[in-house]
Amino acid sequence: MNGLVIAHLYPLEMNIYGDTGNVIALTRRLQWRGLDVRVDPVPTTVAYDFAEADIVFAGGGQDRSQLEVADDLQRRAGAIAEAVEQGTVFLTICGTYQLFGRRFLTRDGTEIPGIGVFAMETIGGSKRMIGNVVVDSPWGDLVGFENHSGRTFLDAGQESLGRVKKGFGNNERTGEEGARVVNCFGTYLHGSLLPKNPAFADGLLRLALERRYGDAAALTPLDDELEHRAAASASRRS
Amino acid sequence: MLRLVFAMAIGRAAGRLSQFLGRGGSAIPGLIAEKIDPCTIEKLAVGLSRGVVIVTGTNGKTTTTKMLVGILEAEGLSVVTNPTGSNLARGVATHLMRAASWRGRIEADIAVFEVDEAAVRTLSPRLSPHLVVVTNLARDQLDRFGELATTAEHVAAALRHADLAVLNADDPLVAEMADAGTETRFFGAAPQVRRLMPADSNLYGAEEESGPQPALQVRLESAEAEGYGERVELGMGGDRLEMHLQVPGTYNGYNAAAALLAGLEYGAGLDRAQAALEAIRPAFGRGQVIEHRGRRVRLLLVKNPAGFNQIIRLLGEVGESSVLVAINDLDADGHDVSWLWDARLEDLAGCGHRFGTSGIRAYDMGLRLKYAGIEAWSEPDLSAALERLVASASEGETVILVPTYTAMLRLHSMLLPGTRKREAWT
Numbered sequence: 001m002n003g004l005v006i007a008h009l010y011p012l013e014m015n016i017y018g019d020t021g022n023v024i025a026l027t028r029r030l031q032w033r034g035l036d037v038r039v040d041p042v043p044t045t046v047a048y049d050f051a052e053a054d055i056v057f058a059g060g061g062q063d064r065s066q067l068e069v070a071d072d073l074q075r076r077a078g079a080i081a082e083a084v085e086q087g088t089v090f091l092t093i094c095g096t097y098q099l100f101g102r103r104f105l106t107r108d109g110t111e112i113p114g115i116g117v118f119a120m121e122t123i124g125g126s127k128r129m130i131g132n133v134v135v136d137s138p139w140g141d142l143v144g145f146e147n148h149s150g151r152t153f154l155d156a157g158q159e160s161l162g163r164v165k166k167g168f169g170n171n172e173r174t175g176e177e178g179a180r181v182v183n184c185f186g187t188y189l190h191g192s193l194l195p196k197n198p199a200f201a202d203g204l205l206r207l208a209l210e211r212r213y214g215d216a217a218a219l220t221p222l223d224d225e226l227e228h229r230a231a232a233s234a235s236r237r238s
Numbered sequence: 239m240l241r242l243v244f245a246m247a248i249g250r251a252a253g254r255l256s257q258f259l260g261r262g263g264s265a266i267p268g269l270i271a272e273k274i275d276p277c278t279i280e281k282l283a284v285g286l287s288r289g290v291v292i293v294t295g296t297n298g299k300t301t302t303t304k305m306l307v308g309i310l311e312a313e314g315l316s317v318v319t320n321p322t323g324s325n326l327a328r329g330v331a332t333h334l335m336r337a338a339s340w341r342g343r344i345e346a347d348i349a350v351f352e353v354d355e356a357a358v359r360t361l362s363p364r365l366s367p368h369l370v371v372v373t374n375l376a377r378d379q380l381d382r383f384g385e386l387a388t389t390a391e392h393v394a395a396a397l398r399h400a401d402l403a404v405l406n407a408d409d410p411l412v413a414e415m416a417d418a419g420t421e422t423r424f425f426g427a428a429p430q431v432r433r434l435m436p437a438d439s440n441l442y443g444a445e446e447e448s449g450p451q452p453a454l455q456v457r458l459e460s461a462e463a464e465g466y467g468e469r470v471e472l473g474m475g476g477d478r479l480e481m482h483l484q485v486p487g488t489y490n491g492y493n494a495a496a497a498l499l500a501g502l503e504y505g506a507g508l509d510r511a512q513a514a515l516e517a518i519r520p521a522f523g524r525g526q527v528i529e530h531r532g533r534r535v536r537l538l539l540v541k542n543p544a545g546f547n548q549i550i551r552l553l554g555e556v557g558e559s560s561v562l563v564a565i566n567d568l569d570a571d572g573h574d575v576s577w578l579w580d581a582r583l584e585d586l587a588g589c590g591h592r593f594g595t596s597g598i599r600a601y602d603m604g605l606r607l608k609y610a611g612i613e614a615w616s617e618p619d620l621s622a623a624l625e626r627l628v629a630s631a632s633e634g635e636t637v638i639l640v641p642t643y644t645a646m647l648r649l650h651s652m653l654l655p656g657t658r659k660r661e662a663w664t
Contacts, residue, residue: 015580017577018576018578020580021606021609024610062385062387063385063387130573131573145576147574195579196602196605226605229604229616230601230602230604230605232601234599237598
């Protein structure tokens with residue numbers, strides 16, 4: 001096969017705020033370059049071999065869904081840690097991003113254990129951090145929308161995805177947004193993230209193609225004018 | 239009572255002043271009166287001999303309210319209601335005041351109010367409704383509510399103050415509320431109709447798990463597009479009513495089922511109820527058709543992915559048309575436009591419609607269509623986009639506008655200059 005396999009983790013349970021758009025964006029941007037793509041939906045309780053996947057995507061969810069997937073994620077913790085170590089590309093948004101840290105202490109004192117891919121903890125707060133976000137990242141400005149009450153604190157030495165230029169990001173204090181370990185990324189940006197940030201979308205595809213085929217020559221340039229216009233109109237909103 | 243009389247007099251004067259200044263003012267009289275007498279709503283509502291009905295939920299509030307008012311009026315009842323948009327406390331107070339004498343005596347039998355899902359928790363104990371109708375709960379403006387579960391809690395709390403709940407059996411979050419302790423009646427649809435309703439999120443076409451459906455008092459047996467409306471069949475035990483609704487879409491079949499079930503609680507006769515439902519014209523922006531420069535412009539308000547999916551299904555059934563989707567992100571629309579990615583625009587690829595996008599987030603919508611494999615032009619300016627839409631259709635043709643709330647208000651005022659002030663909420 002001349003293409004990539006995308007695993008969509010918890011597509012029904014963790015899919016809110018248009019997270020599906022990220023899978024659509026990755027799929028289309030491969031297809032427009034004449035590459036094949038296969039999307040494997042991976043709901044809770046269904047076994048999956050992460051060695052199959054080039055890119056694993058997992059979205060955000062409401063509190064109730066987050067509790068539902070937390071146990072399932074624990075059972076996959078070893079397999080996910082191994083895939084991350086081997087350079088599989090991961091993109092986790094909001095609710096799953098939080099569970100990829102060590103733990104999530106909710107506002108009512110419940111502790112939801114995470115799988116510790118990222119060296120970080122999340123603490124539930126009373127105030128929701130809601131609004132448009134602009135983040136300075138290695139792929140240029142990333143624009144999105146955040147909506148979370150958990151505040152995430154990275155350990156010293158844990159790499160972030162970027163610095164917040166507008167909005168809250170991981171929490172309201174440190175100015176950091178998201179996290180990265182090898183090719184595993186976490187972020188609070190939804191809205192959807194990848195359609196409006198084609199440089200980051202292609203960055204993920206590049207990592208995956210290089211890992212699978214040794215080079216990313218197939219990643220020919222696309223006309224991203226509309227993408228940039230949408231990003232510009234989003235970053236003008238406050 | 240003196241306080242109420244004073245509150246109403248000042249509120250009404252403020253409303254007239256506001257209207258004189260050209261600021262609309264549907265909410266002003268109630269807002270001011272409530273400041274002077276915080277029990278304005280309680281004192282007026284108690285005078286309604288047949289009590290109050292509240293209609294709440296994410297989608298379908300406005301049309302269901304209109305339908306129920308029609309059914310009750312056909313029974314000879316005098317009904318107070320609130321038009322679309324004035325569905326917070328101030329709007330309810332204003333419309334109760336309009337039905338009252340200067341001394342605060344209500345000159346109507348019953349009130350049917352559509353109430354915002356976030357306001358229903360506090361309004362329900364104040365109105366002590368006989369009946370609360372819950373149409374459905376879907377993801378809508380999550381930046382306003384935070385979580386869908388929170389909205390469900392608000393509505394469930396509101397039900398505790400009602401004598402009777404009329405619930406949608408096919409919406410799991412709504413059906414769950416039957417446990418709240420209030421006596422419950424259910425409306426819903428036959429299995430073949432339920433399948434027509436796109437689920438909120440099923441990207442991979444997975445069948446949503448659904449538990450056993452509770453016994454239905456009114457069941458939507460069939461629904462199919464017919465002209466600009468919908469032919470539906472409603473079943474009640476052994477009785478069946480077949481009718482042509484002027485409002486389109488399967489979802490309006492659900493609204494009719496909800497309104498009929500509520501109407502039956504007030505002893506509505508089936509023949510009269512059917513005639514009343516058939517007479518219901520589309521509510522403001524909900525399938526309404528306006529003549530504009532020789533074209534028929536059909537307005538389909540869009541608020542959230544569930545509603546968008548219903549419109550997508552409708553667009554799949556009508557012939558090739560010019561369609562303009564106008565997305566704003568102001569307070570009343572929701573600041574977060576990510577829900578566009580949860581709507582199944584892919585279903586419209588290859589359907590032959592000519593698409594354009596407009597509004598503050600015109601390019602976001604254009605991008606959504608691009609990734610769905612649909613070509614579209616984008617023009618953020620609403621008035622220029624409307625011109626372009628009209629120019630793309632020939633005389634006598636129907637063009638379709640799919641705007642969010644504030645985009646609809648602006649487009650409506652362009653299509654029917656001078657009407658906005660009366661219809662708009664403030």
